[in-house]
Amino acid sequence: MADAVGAEHTFFSTCGSSLSVKSAMLAVAGPHEKLLVGRDAHKAVVSGLILSGIRPIWVTPQWDPDRHLAHPPSAEAFEAAFAEHPDAKGALVTTPTPYGTCSDLAAIAQVCHRRGRPLIVDEAWGAHLPFHPDLPTWAMDAGADVCVTSVHKMGSGLEQGSVFHLQGDLIEPEVLKSREDLLGTTSPSVLLYAALDGWRRQMVEHGRALYDDALALAASLRTRIAGIDGMHVHGRDDFCGPGRAADMDPLQIIVDITSLGTTGYRAATGCANTTRSTCICATTAGSAPS
Ligand SMILES: Cc1ncc(COP(=O)(O)O)c(C=O)c1O
Known part of the structure; x- marks a missing residue:
């Protein structure tokens, strides 16, 4: 590893x-x-x-x-x-x-x-x-x-x-x-050890290609969600810069629905992650999307 x-x-x-x-x-x-x-x-x-x-x-x-x-x-x-x-x-x-x-x-x-x-x-x-x-x-x-x-x-x-x-x-x-x-x-x-080792092997052999795909999927998902009325996908302009973060992982897709006048909790009904107030969150890599 x-x-x-x-x-x-x-x-x-x-x-x-x-x-x-x-x-x-x-x-x-x-x-x-x-x-x-x-x-x-x-x-x-x-x-x-x-x-x-x-x-x-x-x-x-x-x-x-x-x-x-x-x-x-x-x-x-x-x-x-x-x-x-x-x-x-x-x-x-x-x-x-x-x-x-x-x-x-x-x-x-x-x-x-x-x-x-x-x-x-x-x-x-x-x-x-x-x-x-x-x-x-x-x-x-x-x-x-x-x-x-x-x-x-x-x-x-x-x-x-x-x-x-x-x-x-x-x-x-x-x-x-x-x-x-x-x-x-x-x-x-x-x-667990076997799964860790299997992941290591997968990453060494196919990691670059898998994350090429995941990054392309994330980019397309961001564009499509941003095209829906009332949904804003947070990107570098929102998160990065002086007094904020230095960089961001594009695979974490944070959707701000404040302008819809509802809450993240309501929008997330049926979604595993209910801890965010005005955002819903999707991840395009690894664990199951929430
Ligand atoms: C930032 C951070 N550190 C540590 C942990 C603990 O990790 P684990 O669930 O693998 O024990 C978590 C889990 O969510 C986490 O978000």
């Missing part, structure tokens, strides 16, 4: 990214030590903080008041947090968001590395990124130290299949492995 994506070390989890991200956190900080954490973190991160006793220094995301959604925190916000807490052991950022919007990871990695601190990226929504050049830059290419991915989200793994990657010399592979060992089951599912 490490060869397939171009990482130095890769680890597998059969307990989802929920376990992977906790393993990464425990490899960077211990009880009462500080970790800078983007406040738009998943509950797996929060439970990792509770279990480990790591002290979070929250870094505020970039809030879009018009669309009522958060983009990942900026590099400047991490810089300011490190300036205030120079004893923080490292940083954790979630990118892409479930909306597919991405932080300026290279800049955040530089902020960390200037201080010799590691950057953990919760890239649960970005397992596919290494496999096509037209997708946003994935964490390892941007210079992150650890990158956590859920294969069951944007790949074709079984639920709970997660992979995490390591590079550089700020975290010892043995330490990361031992943290995974501390948390993981002693009877991992062979089905």
